[in-house]
Amino acid sequence: MSEALKFKQENLGDSVKLSLSGEVDIYTSQELKENLYNIVDTNKADLIIDCTELNYIDSTGLGIFVGALKKAKEHNKKMVITGLKDNIKKLFIITGLDKVFTIE
Numbered sequence: 001m002s003e004a005l006k007f008k009q010e011n012l013g014d015s016v017k018l019s020l021s022g023e024v025d026i027y028t029s030q031e032l033k034e035n036l037y038n039i040v041d042t043n044k045a046d047l048i049i050d051c052t053e054l055n056y057i058d059s060t061g062l063g064i065f066v067g068a069l070k071k072a073k074e075h076n077k078k079m080v081i082t083g084l085k086d087n088i089k090k091l092f093i094i095t096g097l098d099k100v101f102t103i104e
Contacts, residue, residue: 003055004028007035015046021053024061032061036068040075047072052083062097069101080104 005028008019016039024032039047047068051057065081072079080102084092092098 005031006053009035009039011043011045012048013045015048016043017048017050019050019053021055023056024054024064025056025058026060029058029060029064033064033067036064037071040068040071040077044077046078046080049079049081050083051081051085051088054083054085054088057088057091062091062095066097066100078102
């Protein structure tokens, strides 16, 4: 069983920051999808995903990030990922997603 995934949402005026902590895997990915898609659909602001406290993400989670980015672009919004730990950043580089996402 995976570590619980926790969310903290902050409205920053011109953007919405979603801080993730824990793990994103097959068990927690549906909750992530619902949260991300809801933010994109209900806010006119850009999305910042803070992964400073995120310990693990699998291919299911990466797919949800891609889906959320696609949805954000449909609404003319930006999506930025911040605070990636080295092991997670490596996954983005290996999959080529570092070229797709804005990573800070």
